[in-house]
Each structure stands twice: as structure tokens, then as C-alpha cells.
Amino acid sequence: MSNVMALSDKHALSVERLTVAFPHGDQVMLALDGATFEVKRGEFVCVVGASGSGKSTLLNVLAGLDRPSGGRAHVHGRVALIFQESALLPWLTAAGNVELALELRGVKASARQKVAHELLNRVHLAGFERRRPHELSGGMKQRAALARALAQEADVLLMDEPFAALDAISRDLLHEELERIWTESHLTILFVTHNAREAVRLGDRVIVLTSRPGRVAHEVPIDLPRPRSLDSPELAVIAGRITDRLKHEMSNGR
Ligand SMILES: Nc1ncnc2c1ncn2[C@@H]1O[C@H](COP(=O)(O)OP(=O)(O)O)[C@@H](O)[C@H]1O
Ligand SMILES: [Mg+2]
Incomplete structure (x- = not known):
């Protein structure tokens, strides 16, 4: 029992062998296939994956909008979800x-x-x-x-490509804004994007998903000091490696 308490103290969310299947004609199609990872309280984690790798499905399950077909996804505390379209x-x-x-x-x-x-x-x-x-x-x-x-007053903010439709300057400003709000608060953020640079700009850690179906291919801790610049050479090197990995995953997925 005390072990369980200690775990939930430290982790804001956990995803364990998460599988999500959708009906596809008379068959089923896997959107996620055994994704496993954890996010610590107060951590800012980015998930990158190609289009169709199950990123939105992952957030929807964490927000309670989709149901797992197998495995578990659990959030400790209250969640808020922000989409690409503001949904105001x-x-x-x-x-x-x-x-x-x-x-x-x-x-x-x-x-x-x-x-x-x-x-x-x-x-x-x-x-x-x-x-x-x-x-x-x-x-x-x-x-x-x-x-x-x-x-x-959420404990965990789930963000689904929230800045993908914005121009570069607005996106830059919102990166600063979000980082400031995260630093001032005790929020845990799980931020989904298909853009490796954006993930490296924001994340303490970047989780790279495989393509169709999604699974954790790789986890990259980002040790660059904050605030980071999208244009910095150090950021570009790490983002370049992640993009190569994504391309590799995409060519495996089709
Ligand atoms: N409600 C649904 N019904 C059927 N298929 C779905 C549904 N939601 C997502 N999918 C399928 O699951 C896969 C993953 O989708 P999604 O999670 O939206 O990926 P991403 O957000 O990474 O682009 C896609 O092939 C998509 O077509
Ligand atoms: Mg999506």
C-alpha cells in the first residue's frame, strides 16, 4: 500500500502497455499498440510522432474521452485539454x-x-x-x-498540437508564455506535436512515437538551459536527430 502511495505522489500520469483499437471496415485498426511511459509531477514532457501515430488518441484516453482496448492510462488529479482549435x-x-x-x-x-x-x-x-x-x-x-x-485548476495540462495553426511569431510568443506559466505554477504538461523543434524547445523530455500503430520508440532527455531559442544550433542538432528518427519510423510504418 505504501508503495502505491509513493508512486502516485511522484507521478502525474502513467501509461502502461496502452493499446487502442478502432473499428476499420470489418476489421480493427490499432491506433496505439503497447505504449508505456510515465510523467513526473511538475514535468514538461513532449510527445512527437508523425500524423496518424496515435498522439490525439493518447491524449483522448488520458482525458477520458476514448477507452483503452488494453493496458492502462492513469492521470493523478484533474486534467484540462487544449486542442489545435481553441474550442472556445x-x-x-x-x-x-x-x-x-x-x-x-x-x-x-x-x-x-x-x-x-x-x-x-x-x-x-x-x-x-x-x-x-x-x-x-x-x-x-x-x-x-x-x-x-x-x-x-487542472493538475495536468494535455495539449494537442495547440500552436500548429499559428504563424511563427505568435507561436514563439506562446512558447514563452506557456513556459512562464508552467514555471510559475505546479502544472504538469504533456504536449503533443509533430514538430521536433517545438518539442525540444519546450520539453524536459521528448517521447518519440513509432508510426501506425504508436508505441514509444525513444525517449530523449533535453538538458539545454531555459528559455531556449527555436533557432539555436544546439536545439537544431537534437531536433535533427529526432526528425531522422521520425523519418525512419515513418518508412517502417508503410
Ligand atoms: N474515433 C476514431 N475512429 C476510427 N479511427 C480513429 C478514430 N480516432 C483515430 N482513429 C485512427 O487512429 C489513428 C491514430 O489517429 P490519431 O490519434 O488522431 O493520430 P495523430 O493525432 O497522431 O495524428 C489514425 O489512423 C486514425 O485514423
Ligand atoms: Mg492528432
Whole structure:
């Protein structure tokens, strides 16, 4: 019993021989096939894999949206999920979206407006509280989605290619923003991307998935000091090796 307690103290999430199968015509297709890894509390881990390697499926299982066909996936604590599309409710303002998350968490009506303002301020959206999603840029929408995730007081943030649709400058700024928020908080982050540079920019560790079906091919600890620059030669070398590995996995997968 004490062993179990110690484990859950240290780990924010664990994935053990996780297999997920989907029906495919009259057969089944494996999206994940025996993926195993753990993430420690407070760790920032990136998962890279080619398109179709089961990255979204992995996050969906961790968020409780998909069911494992075999093995286990477990998150200790509350999760928030951020997608490539911000998934803000279009009829609510930025503040309204954050306030709704606060309401669902049981925050009193009298406190919601102030807390939403503080959270939007934290992601540098002060002054944009009354805008609706279609009046915000792509980067601003992802900032608002981040504020909403913070409103959920999650322990673990699951991020599914959240910045893939952004221009390079907005993405750079959001990398800084996310890193700052992670440093200030006790959040654990599992960040999925197909971009090796982005993974090395952000992660304490990068998990490389095999292609179709997904399994852990490789784990790379990233010891470069923070904050890192996407353009630094040191980062490029590590990202280059990971990209080679991904290409190798892709050629095996077809
Ligand atoms: N709900 C679903 N039903 C059937 N097949 C699915 C479903 N979700 C994902 N898949 C399939 O599982 C594989 C992995 O998908 P996904 O997890 O979205 O990969 P990634 O996010 O890495 O691109 C793909 O071949 C995809 O078509
Ligand atoms: Mg995906």
C-alpha cells in the first residue's frame, strides 16, 4: 500500500502497455499498440510522432474521452485539454468562456468576473475580455483557451498540437508564455506535436512515437538551459536527430 502511495505522489500520469483499437471496415485498426511511459509531477514532457501515430488518441484516453482496448492510462488529479482549435464557445466573450469554466468549478458568481480578469491578464489578454472568439487572432484564441484551462485548476495540462495553426511569431510568443506559466505554477504538461523543434524547445523530455500503430520508440532527455531559442544550433542538432528518427519510423510504418 505504501508503495502505491509513493508512486502516485511522484507521478502525474502513467501509461502502461496502452493499446487502442478502432473499428476499420470489418476489421480493427490499432491506433496505439503497447505504449508505456510515465510523467513526473511538475514535468514538461513532449510527445512527437508523425500524423496518424496515435498522439490525439493518447491524449483522448488520458482525458477520458476514448477507452483503452488494453493496458492502462492513469492521470493523478484533474486534467484540462487544449486542442489545435481553441474550442472556445463562439457565443461567449473571452471573459465569458473563462467565467463558465469557473462556474463549472463552483466559484461563486460574485468572484468570477474578477478571477477571469486576473487569468486573462496572466496570458496577456487584458483589454480583450469583451471580445468574442471570432474577434480574436489565432494566437489570442489559444491564450484565451490557456486562461480557461487555468480556470479549471487542472493538475495536468494535455495539449494537442495547440500552436500548429499559428504563424511563427505568435507561436514563439506562446512558447514563452506557456513556459512562464508552467514555471510559475505546479502544472504538469504533456504536449503533443509533430514538430521536433517545438518539442525540444519546450520539453524536459521528448517521447518519440513509432508510426501506425504508436508505441514509444525513444525517449530523449533535453538538458539545454531555459528559455531556449527555436533557432539555436544546439536545439537544431537534437531536433535533427529526432526528425531522422521520425523519418525512419515513418518508412517502417508503410
Ligand atoms: N474515433 C476514431 N475512429 C476510427 N479511427 C480513429 C478514430 N480516432 C483515430 N482513429 C485512427 O487512429 C489513428 C491514430 O489517429 P490519431 O490519434 O488522431 O493520430 P495523430 O493525432 O497522431 O495524428 C489514425 O489512423 C486514425 O485514423
Ligand atoms: Mg492528432
